[in-house]
Amino acid sequence: MGKAPLLEMKNIKKDFFGNQVLTDINLTLHEGEVVGLVGENGAGKSTLMKILFGADVIRETGGYSGDILINSEKVDFQSPFDAIAAGVGMVHQEFSLIPGFTATENILLNRESKKKSVLSQLFGERMDTLDRPQMDTKAEDSIRKMNVDIDKDMRISKMPVGHRQFTEIARELSKDQLKLLILDEPTAVLTEKEAEALLESIRGMAKRGIAVIFITHRLNEILAVCDKVVTMRDGYVVNESPAKETSVKEITRWMVGREVSGGSAAEKIEDKGADKRTILSIKKLWVDMPGETVRNVNLDVREGEILGIGGLAGQGKLGIPNGIMGLCQAGGQVTFDGQEVDLNNPRKCLDSNFAFVSEDRRGVGLLLDESLEWNISFPAMQVQDKFLKKYFGGLIKWRDDAAIKEVTDKYIDELKIKCRSSKQKAKELSGGNQQKVCLAKAFALEPKLLFVSEPTRGIDVGAKSLVLQALKNSTRKRMLQ
Numbered sequence: 001m002g003k004a005p006l007l008e009m010k011n012i013k014k015d016f017f018g019n020q021v022l023t024d025i026n027l028t029l030h031e032g033e034v035v036g037l038v039g040e041n042g043a044g045k046s047t048l049m050k051i052l053f054g055a056d057v058i059r060e061t062g063g064y065s066g067d068i069l070i071n072s073e074k075v076d077f078q079s080p081f082d083a084i085a086a087g088v089g090m091v092h093q094e095f096s097l098i099p100g101f102t103a104t105e106n107i108l109l110n111r112e113s114k115k116k117s118v119l120s121q122l123f124g125e126r127m128d129t130l131d132r133p134q135m136d137t138k139a140e141d142s143i144r145k146m147n148v149d150i151d152k153d154m155r156i157s158k159m160p161v162g163h164r165q166f167t168e169i170a171r172e173l174s175k176d177q178l179k180l181l182i183l184d185e186p187t188a189v190l191t192e193k194e195a196e197a198l199l200e201s202i203r204g205m206a207k208r209g210i211a212v213i214f215i216t217h218r219l220n221e222i223l224a225v226c227d228k229v230v231t232m233r234d235g236y237v238v239n240e241s242p243a244k245e246t247s248v249k250e251i252t253r254w255m256v257g258r259e260v261s262g263g264s265a266a267e268k269i270e271d272k273g274a275d276k277r278t279i280l281s282i283k284k285l286w287v288d289m290p291g292e293t294v295r296n297v298n299l300d301v302r303e304g305e306i307l308g309i310g311g312l313a314g315q316g317k318l319g320i321p322n323g324i325m326g327l328c329q330a331g332g333q334v335t336f337d338g339q340e341v342d343l344n345n346p347r348k349c350l351d352s353n354f355a356f357v358s359e360d361r362r363g364v365g366l367l368l369d370e371s372l373e374w375n376i377s378f379p380a381m382q383v384q385d386k387f388l389k390k391y392f393g394g395l396i397k398w399r400d401d402a403a404i405k406e407v408t409d410k411y412i413d414e415l416k417i418k419c420r421s422s423k424q425k426a427k428e429l430s431g432g433n434q435q436k437v438c439l440a441k442a443f444a445l446e447p448k449l450l451f452v453s454e455p456t457r458g459i460d461v462g463a464k465s466l467v468l469q470a471l472k473n474s475t476r477k478r479m480l481q
């Protein structure tokens with residue numbers, strides 16, 4: 001490639017409050033090139049991309065050092081608006097859509113096509129009326145570029161999570177000046193088929209000369225679509241290789257710095273299930289969950305069993321836990337341990353010691369401004385009076401800080417949550433580590449029935465096997481009781 005690179009990042013360094021998270025990062029990207037950026041949770045991928053995108057959080061935490069050049073010119077974006085104007089687009093790991101707006105409205109947010117009306121000629125731009133037909137065409141165009149079937153008129157709040165992700169990508173694609181697109185774990189929430197469609201649209205973008213930085217934990221996707229793979233570990237770039245010359249196994253080794261054994265094939269465990277009784281019985285369950293409607297579902301789960309529910313986005317698999325836990329209107333008959341479960345009553349579910357790790361970790365998962373200690377212990381404290389010191393025969397209860405710290409440290413260790421201390425705020429953790437905190441919170445309840453929705457969404461191979469192992473351990477412990 002004789003042409004000057006589209007993007008050069010040189011010697012980028014960044015610390016958060018003295019904690020060095022990026023050291024001497026160099027990254028070069030040409031027009032139409034697709035780079036896969038990989039690394040374990042907390043390696044620094046999102047931070048590097050936020051620097052490139054001029055994110056507020058970077059400036060608010062003391063900025064960065066090093067140089068960024070676009071088409072050989074030094075840039076220093078003061079905000080994402082500057083980055084967008086320079087042709088950089090970013091799809092975030094967590095959604096940034098407005099739930100009450102339709103897909104079209106979100107795609108064209110702040111850039112709505114306006115029609116000159118008589119009033120606007122008199123009173124200026126504010127009176128321009130929205131040109132709906134033109135907005136529709138633009139939104140349709142960018143949705144078509146992705147080759148997926150999403151309803152441009154549907155409100156975001158009613159959409160399954162995979163479709164929301166596509167809406168975000170469509171928003172970036174609809175910008176005419178787009179030269180470089182950053183995709184931070186876009187496929188984490190997609191089904192296989194949707195992910196395949198996304199890969200296809202990445203190829204299309206590259207053909208049109210758009211450069212793409214693609215972050216994902218699905219390493220096969222990296223090999224399928226990228227020109228080169230850049231691997232980060234603990235804030236360093238540890239390897240850069242052409243995608244053609246490497247393999248999933250090799251990348252995994254660079255990521256974790258050691259061999260990771262085996263894929264996710266089911267481990268053979270002695271089937272004690274046969275003599276275990278049915279503990280949960282679901283009959284004719286219906287759930288009214290937007291985009292995830294459930295009808296007439298019958299399921300039996302035995303004691304100590306882990307039951308997997310699969311399916312495409314929008315087919316109702318998320319509706320089942322949301323319905324049983326009382327978060328969405330539901331009907332039918334659910335019995336647990338011989339007792340009928342009171343549907344539409346979330347408090348009762350908690351009292352019966354059911355727990356739920358939702359797929360929506362930002363929405364209902366975490367208290368982002370609170371510490372890990374508080375996040376992990378709060379539900380158990382509220383629901384089960386755990387981690388409280390009782391005085392005067394229980395008349396006075398006081399937080400047991402030592403017990404709270406102990407349980408938090410236990411899960412930090414068990415799930416290898418990357419953090420500075422148990423007092424760190426949840427929002428300061430990387431996405432995958434936040435996901436682990438959500439699980440720890442549920443484990444701390446020692447639930448009798450645990451629903452986990454997409455527990456390994458957006459976490460890396462190393463963490464994935466940890467989380468799955470933790471799930472197995474927690475059920476096995478119960479089976480032995």
Ligand SMILES: Nc1ncnc2c1ncn2[C@@H]1O[C@H](COP(=O)(O)OP(=O)(O)O)[C@@H](O)[C@H]1O
Pocket residue numbers: 016021039040041042043044045046047048057061418419427428429430431432
């Ligand atoms: N706003 C923040 N304040 C303090 N630390 C942060 C903040 N954002 C990220 N970090 C830390 O920076 C490191 C890199 O995180 P991140 O870039 O999100 O990793 P990745 O995207 O590779 O999983 C992590 O240790 C994380 O805890």
Ligand SMILES: [Mg+2]
Pocket residue numbers: 045046047093184430431432
């Ligand atoms: Mg990240």
